[in-house]
Amino acid sequence: xxxxxxxxxxxxxxxxxxxxxxxxxxxxxxxxxxxxxxxxxxxxxxxxxxxxxxxxxxxxxxxxxxxxxxxxxxxxxxxxxxxxxxxxxxxxxxxxxxxxxxxxxxxxxxxxxxxxxxxxxxxxxxxxxxxxxxxxxxxxxxxxxxxxxxxxxxxxxxxxxxxxxxxxxxxxxxxxxxxxxxxxxxxxxxxxxxxxxxxxxxxxxxxxxxxxxxxxxxxxxxxxxxxxxxxxxxxxxxxxxxxxxxxxxxxxxxxxxxxxxxxxxxxx
Amino acid sequence: xxxxxxxxxxxxxxxxxxxxxxxxxxxxxxxxxxxxxxxxxxxxxxxxxxxxxxxxxxxxxxxxxxxxxxxxxxxxxxxxxxxxxxxxxxxxxxxxxxxxxxxxxxxxxxxxxxxxxxxxxxxxxxxxxxxxxxxxxxxxxxxxxxxxxxxxxxxxxxxxxxxxxxxxxxxxxxxxxxxxxxxxxxxxxxxxxxxxxxxxxxxxxxxxxxxxxxxxxxxxxxxxxxxxxxxxxxxxxxxxxxxxxxxxxxxxxxxxxxxxxxxxxxxxxxxxxxxxxxxxxxxxxxxxxxxxxxxxxxxxxxxxxxxxxxxxxxxxxxxxxxxxxxxxxxxxxxxxxxx
Numbered sequence: 001x002x003x004x005x006x007x008x009x010x011x012x013x014x015x016x017x018x019x020x021x022x023x024x025x026x027x028x029x030x031x032x033x034x035x036x037x038x039x040x041x042x043x044x045x046x047x048x049x050x051x052x053x054x055x056x057x058x059x060x061x062x063x064x065x066x067x068x069x070x071x072x073x074x075x076x077x078x079x080x081x082x083x084x085x086x087x088x089x090x091x092x093x094x095x096x097x098x099x100x101x102x103x104x105x106x107x108x109x110x111x112x113x114x115x116x117x118x119x120x121x122x123x124x125x126x127x128x129x130x131x132x133x134x135x136x137x138x139x140x141x142x143x144x145x146x147x148x149x150x151x152x153x154x155x156x157x158x159x160x161x162x163x164x165x166x167x168x169x170x171x172x173x174x175x176x177x178x179x180x181x182x183x184x185x186x187x188x189x190x191x192x193x194x195x196x197x198x199x200x201x202x203x204x205x206x207x208x209x210x211x212x213x214x215x216x217x218x219x220x221x222x223x224x225x226x227x228x229x230x231x232x233x234x235x236x237x238x239x240x241x242x243x244x245x246x247x248x249x250x251x252x253x254x255x256x257x258x259x260x261x262x263x264x265x266x267x268x
Numbered sequence: 269x270x271x272x273x274x275x276x277x278x279x280x281x282x283x284x285x286x287x288x289x290x291x292x293x294x295x296x297x298x299x300x301x302x303x304x305x306x307x308x309x310x311x312x313x314x315x316x317x318x319x320x321x322x323x324x325x326x327x328x329x330x331x332x333x334x335x336x337x338x339x340x341x342x343x344x345x346x347x348x349x350x351x352x353x354x355x356x357x358x359x360x361x362x363x364x365x366x367x368x369x370x371x372x373x374x375x376x377x378x379x380x381x382x383x384x385x386x387x388x389x390x391x392x393x394x395x396x397x398x399x400x401x402x403x404x405x406x407x408x409x410x411x412x413x414x415x416x417x418x419x420x421x422x423x424x425x426x427x428x429x430x431x432x433x434x435x436x437x438x439x440x441x442x443x444x445x446x447x448x449x450x451x452x453x454x455x456x457x458x459x460x461x462x463x464x465x466x467x468x469x470x471x472x473x474x475x476x477x478x479x480x481x482x483x484x485x486x487x488x489x490x491x492x493x494x495x496x497x498x499x500x501x502x503x504x505x506x507x508x509x510x511x512x513x514x515x516x517x518x519x520x521x522x523x524x525x526x527x528x529x530x531x532x533x534x535x536x537x538x539x540x541x542x543x544x545x546x547x548x549x550x551x552x553x554x555x556x557x558x559x560x561x562x563x564x565x566x567x568x569x570x571x572x573x574x575x576x577x578x579x580x581x582x583x584x585x586x587x588x589x590x591x592x593x594x595x596x597x598x599x600x601x602x603x604x605x606x607x
Contacts, residue, residue, distance in 0.1 A: 009382065016377040019370075020363070027365040027407065091359025095423070098324050099378045100349040106378070260328040262282065263321065266359060 013105055017113030040125050043067050050189045057134045061220055064135050066188025066212045068122050073154050073208050074179045075118035080162035081175040094266040103256060111155050143219045150211025153241030156248030157207040163255030187212050207244055210237045270338055272431050272463035273300040278332035280318050292318040294487040300465060305457050307478035308467040309575055315487035316467040317357060320435050324354050336431055353424030357435035361420035364409035368400050368419045371408060372426050379427035394422040414445025434466040453477055475571040483575055485582045502574045506567040507547050509537040512560035525577060538567055540577045
């Protein structure tokens with residue numbers, strides 16, 4: 001019985017969070033469609049700007065790969081900071097914390113639901129952009145672990161912001177700044193090698209930069225996992241993602257403890 | 269029988285900057301028996317909501333424990349949370365962009381109900397009982413305030429918890445909606461054996477609904493008694509003294525705890541006597557002031573008068589240093605009334 005419950009519970013939590021997410025997304029469908037259009041339009045606009053008005057499909061493939069990864073980042077950051085802030089105001093966060101289920105499980109379910117919904121949006125936006133602009137990104141199975149590592153680090157970063165939101169509340173401006181910073185510094189449109197050394201160092205410390213770099217080499221340059229391991233970039237990505245995930249999870253737990261101590265879970 | 273809620277030495281100090289610490293709850297000891305409607309009364313800032321939130325595991329106590337049906341909220345969190353459902357004051361508690369049906373299914377799963385069949389049956393039963401079934405597919409944001417509060421209460425009950433905590437459940441509701449909620453609270457205990465803890469500023473509601481009340485002020489417990497017992501105790505203290513003629517306002521100020529009104533050429537003094545001011549002192553004062561005494565009758569106090577009386581006495585008492593129970597003017601009421 002306990003075994004069944006242990007196995008069933010994470011699945012139920014995940015489906016429940018997806019259920020809520022889809023309903024809420026649908027209730028804001030006009031905003032959602034406008035934002036989706038804007039995301040596609042923004043990519044086309046930036047690509048034209050960066051390429052001096054004549055973007056070539058083969059040059060746009062790496063940019064699109066980076067841009068779509070950034071989209072995951074924007075979605076995860078928005079969910080963890082803005083989402084938590086809104087739920088604090090409405091009191092639904094307190095209801096969540098009154099669940100008999102561990103808060104870690106609920107947070108994981110929430111993140112997985114966010115990832116599933118953002119994946120669906122990425123497939124939609126990416127698919128349309130690829131069709132309209134004639135961009136081709138080959139599907140390679142080797143890209144899956146790189147993608148998983150990138151997303152893990154990214155969610156670690158989002159947890160970090162979520163923990164900060166629980167305590168400081170007004171991190172909206174900071175999360176917007178970080179989201180925009182990621183777009184321009186993660187190497188989507190301007191490779192980090194072309195940045196000044198100090199900026200390159202900073203850019204490489206951001207959550208998606210290394211992931212996008214390795215992802216491009218594996219997906220677009222057909223490099224094997226062994227070769228990216230040998231040149232150290234995969235090792236760096238693993239270390240980077242693990243650090244972000246562990247630190248982010250730790251900061252979130254810290255934020256929870258502080259919020260409980262100061263009575264901030266239902267206070268904005 | 270095991271207590272539904274046991275609170276022992278519960279304190280909460282919110283740390284401020286420098287020496288601005290706020291003691292929201294101080295050394296609270298309280299027991300709520302199963303199947304009761306328990307009223308938590310107090311002015312704003314008395315510590316009621318902080319206590320409720322500590323019982324819900326949302327605020328960590330500085331000292332002390334809360335046990336729900338024997339489960340320690342801090343150490344046995346999972347089991348303890350299965351014992352309660354709560355509607356908290358000042359927030360929506362549910363998603364207004366979702367409809368009532370979706371909210372109940374979502375919160376049911378969050379609260380650990382894994383069987384879809386049971387969950388749907390409970391959701392239907394709750395929505396029908398609360399007259400929301402016909403509008404179950406409308407977004408909660410489009411409901412009236414009363415209906416929204418009903419959805420929040422239904423969400424708190426979806427996992428069928430034995431204890432329900434309702435923080436200001438009728439706040440902002442119109443008369444009709446408030447009445448429905450009151451009737452339903454009564455039904456929850458009488459027909460389903462649930463323990464209901466409610467905080468409210470509507471003392472007439474508390475008087476009618478609650479089997480037992482606790483009165484708090486500045487984080488401390490002033491009284492903790494069955495409602496009827498509390499009313500009986502104060503019945504011995506409340507008097508109405510009718511005098512022929514008028515008295516000047518300065519004279520009324522000399523009678524703490526009493527108010528004066530004019531009625532058919534008479535001055536009617538009403539209030540509670542105390543150790544400092546007995547009914548004999550008042551009669552003696554009237555005689556010396558040359559006022560004709562018409563009548564002295566014991567008055568029937570209501571919970572609101574008792575509440576005001578207790579809180580005023582507590583405010584006048586220098587209890588910060590000496591402790592509530594040891595204070596002179598307050599000691600009689602407390603020794604009789606306090607827990």
